[in-house]
Structure formats: structure tokens, C-alpha cells
Amino acid sequence: xxxxxxxxxxxxxxxxxxxxxxxxxVTWYLNEKSKRIYQExxxxxxxxxxxxxxxxxxxxDSTDKELKNAFLxxxxxxxxxxxxxxxxxxxxxxxxxxxxxxxxDEEKEKAVGELILAIRIDLISRKPLKKTTxxxxxxxxxxxx
Numbered sequence: 786x787x788x789x790x791x792x793x794x795x796x797x798x799x800x801x802x803x804x805x806x807x808x809x810x811v812t813w814y815l816n817e818k819s820k821r822i823y824q825e826x827x828x829x830x831x832x833x834x835x836x837x838x839x840x841x842x843x844x845x846d847s848t849d850k851e852l853k854n855a856f857l858x859x860x861x862x863x864x865x866x867x868x869x870x871x872x873x874x875x876x877x878x879x880x881x882x883x884x885x886x887x888x889x890d891e892e893k894e895k896a897v898g899e900l901i902l903a904i905r906i907d908l909i910s911r912k913p914l915k916k917t918t919x920x921x922x923x924x925x926x927x928x929x930x
Contacts, residue, residue, distance in 0.1 A: 825866075826908065829907070830908060832862060832866060833904050833907075835855070836863070837901065839856035839859055842854075842855070842856055853929030857929060860875055860927075861926075863875060864919075869918055870907070871900070871907055872919060873903075873919075874900040874902075875900055878893075878899075878900050
């Protein structure tokens with residue numbers, strides 16, 4: 786009878802230790818996942834802030850070619866971290882501000898607003914980039930004029 790009781794205590798102890806071990810692993814995994822999501826969010830926030838800052842190069846009263854080039858460099862980097870929607874909205878905006886294109890100020894403002902909204906939605910979602918529907922022809926290699 787004592788042996789049975791000792792065996793039961795041993796089994797209970799092993800179960801408690803095993804459950805604690807598994808709980809620890811799950812907690813560690815979830816914590817690491819949360820850290821990665823936060824780090825990706827911070828990287829995106831910094832990159833998006835720079836992208837938005839460089840938008841000033843495209844305003845009518847701006848002739849800052851350096852700012853335009855900085856925006857285009859940020860656009861190229863977008864392909865590493867931005868959602869498809871942000872890239873598509875950036876392409877739409879860039880098409881509107883190309884030299885020789887005739888678009889009203891209202892159309893350009895709408896394109897900028899859609900881009901900023903897409904950035905906001907991407908940041909709020911905090912979803913890591915996992916897949917894309919973009920194609921190679923969606924990438925635009927542009928230079929500032």
C-alpha cells in the first residue's frame with residue numbers, strides 16, 4: 786500500500802513538473818512572439834515616419850530634389866516591410882506627381898490622404914508581413930526630377 790502511495794506521489798510530482806515546464810515554454814514562446822511583433826512595429830513606425838517626412842519634397846512650393854530622392858529611397862525600402870496596400874497607394878501617388886502628368890491638386894491630395902490612411906491601417910493592424918500579391922512589375926524604379 787505504501788509503494789502504491791509513493792508511486793502516486795511520484796506520478797503527481799512528475800505531472801506538476803511537466804505541466805510547469807510546458808507552461809514555461811508556452812509563456813516564453815508567446816513572450817518572444819510579442820517582442821518580435823513590437824520590434825517590427827517600431828521599425829515600421831520609424832520607416833513610415835521618414836517616408837511621410839520626405840513627402841514634403843513633392844509639394845508645389847518645394848524644389849528639394851534631395852527630399853524627393855529620400856522619398857524614393859524609402860519607397861524602395863517599402864518593399865521589405867510595407868503592406869501591399871501601402872505600396873499600391875505609394876505607386877498611385879507617385880504616378881500623379883510624375884512630371885508631365887496633369888492631375889488636379891485635389892486628386893493629388895486625395896492620393897496622399899489614401900497613402901497616409903493605408904500607413905495608419907498597416908500600423909494599427911500590427912500584423913507581420915507574411916504574404917504578398919504584388920508582382921515584379923509593381924516595382925517602380927524612379928528618379929527625382
